[in-house]
Amino acid sequence: MSDTAPDRVLVVDDDPTVAEVVTGYLQRSGFTVDHAADGPAALRAAGRAWPDLVVLDLMLPGIDGLEVCRRLRATAPVPVIMLTARGDEDDRITGLELGADDYVTKPFSPRELVLRVESVLRRSRSAALAADPADRPLQAAGLRLAPATRRATKDGRELALTLREFDLLAHFLRHPGRAHSREALVRDVWGWEFGDLSTVTVHVRRLRAKVEDDPARPLLIQTVWGVGYRFEAAADQEERP
DSSP: OOSSSOOEEEEEOSOHHHHHHHHHHHHHTTOEEEEESSHHHHHHHHHHSOOSEEEEESSOSSSOHHHHHHHHHHHSOOOEEEEEETTOHHHHHHHHHTTOOEEEEESOOHHHHHHHHHHHHHHHHHHHHOOOTTOOOEEETTEEEETTTTEEEETTEEOOOOHHHHHHHHHHHHSTTOEEEHHHHIIIIIOOSSOOTHHHHHHHHHHHHHHOSSTTSOSSEEEETTTEEEEOOOTTGGGOO
């Protein structure tokens, strides 16, 4: 957490019981917490005091969580953890594709949610600071990443990457030619010891759409069947099937 002031978390959920429990756990963990019960109220609350992170239920009256996420992200970058009902896989995938940093499926452990909030904030802060001199620019296959400034380009063209997309691509570039299981990527990139592996699948698909010449026939981020993915930066990649 910040040395100067507690991190501010905006909890957006129309279930008063869920909101009360989540708010209580976060406050006891040292966070400043605002609560909104619907989409319009969430946008107004963010306008009054911009949050450091948003815990966002997808099923909201007025404006649904996906639209709230879109509008918040259109204003400024902000980490988002989605709350989803079990079985709402399509909404969860859409949320991840919008750039949500994490999600928790209802019913959930409030203690686990607090751990997820702390993890996402820690990674977000590290990304913003990026002061480690060892984080030198990464370059391969026309891609160039500058961890210190969180900028990424492909053949000189700026890439609009989310926090997790940048971290995932940086991890691939640091380990070219290595096959990574999705379990290993969840651990090494997301910092989770457990989690839904579809998160990795969605982010790989989004990265391919941004860095591959033909995302349907990826040459850079290749699928290793039965294992996971491998970043291939060989100069002769256009000759491979």
